Amino acid sequence: MKSLLSGVAIAAIAMTSQANAHFQLLYTPHVMLDKAQEIPLKLMFGHPMENGHAMDMGKPVAFDVYFKGKKKDLLPTLKPIMWTGAHNEAHAFETSYKVKRNGDYIFALTPAPYYEGSEDIYIQQITKSYVNKAMPTDWNEPLGLPTEIVPLNKPYQNFVGGTFTGQLLSGGKPAAGVECEIEYINPAIDVEKNAFSKDASGPVPDSAMVAVTDPSGLFTFGLPRAGTWGFACLGAGPVTEHEGKALSQDAVLWIDVKPFQ
Amino acid sequence: MKQLIALSMFGLMTLGGPALAHTPVCACYDNGDGTVLCEGGFSDGSSASGVGLLVYDGDDKLILEGKMNEDSEFEFNKPDGDYHVIFDAGPGHEVTIDGSEIVE
Numbered sequence: 001m002k003s004l005l006s007g008v009a010i011a012a013i014a015m016t017s018q019a020n021a022h023f024q025l026l027y028t029p030h031v032m033l034d035k036a037q038e039i040p041l042k043l044m045f046g047h048p049m050e051n052g053h054a055m056d057m058g059k060p061v062a063f064d065v066y067f068k069g070k071k072k073d074l075l076p077t078l079k080p081i082m083w084t085g086a087h088n089e090a091h092a093f094e095t096s097y098k099v100k101r102n103g104d105y106i107f108a109l110t111p112a113p114y115y116e117g118s119e120d121i122y123i124q125q126i127t128k129s130y131v132n133k134a135m136p137t138d139w140n141e142p143l144g145l146p147t148e149i150v151p152l153n154k155p156y157q158n159f160v161g162g163t164f165t166g167q168l169l170s171g172g173k174p175a176a177g178v179e180c181e182i183e184y185i186n187p188a189i190d191v192e193k194n195a196f197s198k199d200a201s202g203p204v205p206d207s208a209m210v211a212v213t214d215p216s217g218l219f220t221f222g223l224p225r226a227g228t229w230g231f232a233c234l235g236a237g238p239v240t241e242h243e244g245k246a247l248s249q250d251a252v253l254w255i256d257v258k259p260f261q
Numbered sequence: 262m263k264q265l266i267a268l269s270m271f272g273l274m275t276l277g278g279p280a281l282a283h284t285p286v287c288a289c290y291d292n293g294d295g296t297v298l299c300e301g302g303f304s305d306g307s308s309a310s311g312v313g314l315l316v317y318d319g320d321d322k323l324i325l326e327g328k329m330n331e332d333s334e335f336e337f338n339k340p341d342g343d344y345h346v347i348f349d350a351g352p353g354h355e356v357t358i359d360g361s362e363i364v365e
Contacts, residue, residue, distance in 0.1 A: 036288070036290070036364075100290065101290075101300060102286060134286045134288060134302075135286045135302045135304055135306055136304075136305070136306040137306060
């Protein structure tokens with residue numbers, strides 16, 4: 001009965017339309033490079049669209065970069081930082097990575113499950129971000145994560161007024177009927193100071209923007225504004241419990257959107 | 262050429278789009294051991310295997326000529342003094358890289 005109740009609670013949360021979604025950030029300012037360079041990577045957990053409360057991250061379970069099918073462990077390179085949100089400070093992580101060869105770099109983060117007291121559940125957002133140098137290689141390939149969004153448009157090259165399509169996989173198979181929340185990073189990001197700007201001037205819709213995956217696990221979203229946009233497909237992963245409580249194992253993907261000019 | 266076409270076809274199939282955007286791409290790196298590595302390709306992701314790579318000295322004299330291998334790479338001994346590299350994928354498809362820009 002208890003597990004049935006918590007199931008109902010999750011369903012209620014997933015179906016509630018509130019514009020305050022949790023989003024695991026995996027951020028670097030420039031995602032299309034033409035020269036070899038060292039890039040900063042910032043990992044923080046927050047509410048990027050309404051510039052809300054920042055959450056403490058535990059030590060991540062995994063953090064890797066994939067290049068031409070080869071995986072490199074970046075977990076040992078992570079340094080703990082304090083991230084300054086608009087309202088509070090929270091534990092976060094940073095590192096940097098030297099991009100040299102041409103191609104697609106896929107960064108994948110599996111954070112520690114986060115206990116959300118207000119919902120009495122754990123949240124774990126398995127997150128992917130992409131960086132490209134000079135030519136495309138394998139941005140369209142899945143990595144084999146427990147759950148992930150595979151992009152069908154280049155994640156680092158999208159334009160305002162265009163659409164973005166992703167395919168949600170769970171255990172490597174298309175996941176149908178899953179609700180994916182959609183947000184963008186509203187505040188300005190100060191990479192030097194590890195901070196969001198106090199004020200964020202972009203629009204915040206009255207209710208959460210969502211897309212539900214079709215029978216092939218696909219969703220499409222029209223891109224109304226330039227910036228860094230994120231998709232979080234909720235409860236998509238195979239693991240549903242952590243330390244005796246319900247776990248929402250989500251798939252998150254970040255894309256870059258620019259004006260078409 | 263046949264191989265290049267076959268590879269282009271492969272690129273076409275994997276990327277599912279016509280290989281029209283065909284800007285040549287080349288980057289070279291100083292390996293720090295007296296050798297230089299150049300990697301080539303095209304903006305649509307297709308391979309540059311078999312594409313010519315020319316190395317000229319400071320007086321514009323051709324000192325080395327090679328072809329990109331199956332990984333679209335070519336490695337050569339770093340020349341003394343000034344040099345530049347031309348990735349030659351045909352007329353209008355050349356990329357020139359000055360030796361001073363080739364760093365570790």
